[in-house]
Amino acid sequence: xxxxxxTSSFCxxxxxxxxxxxxxATLVPGAVVEERDVAFRMDEAEAxxxxxxxxxxxxRDDGTEVFRAAGAPTLNQVLVAAAKAL
Numbered sequence: 582x583x584x585x586x587x588t589s590s591f592c593x594x595x596x597x598x599x600x601x602x603x604x605x606a607t608l609v610p611g612a613v614v615e616e617r618d619v620a621f622r623m624d625e626a627e628a629x630x631x632x633x634x635x636x637x638x639x640x641r642d643d644g645t646e647v648f649r650a651a652g653a654p655t656l657n658q659v660l661v662a663a664a665k666a667l
Contacts, residue, residue, distance in 0.1 A: 582641060582666040586616045587626055589634040597653040598635035604656055609663045641666045
């Protein structure tokens, strides 16, 4: 399972999303969080159709997207999505 977090430098909600995903990474074995700053990874953000930050995308190992949140998701939302991705 892969958790992508698209952020930007002065994004207050990004800090909240970062905190939620860090907690998920400690609770869910095998969860890999990849943070991507849109200023430095514009091509990837565009390819993933990211329109705002933070954006969280959770995918299965085969790349199938199972969850997307524009804005900071709650811990419960991410844990439910993580269960679907496993």
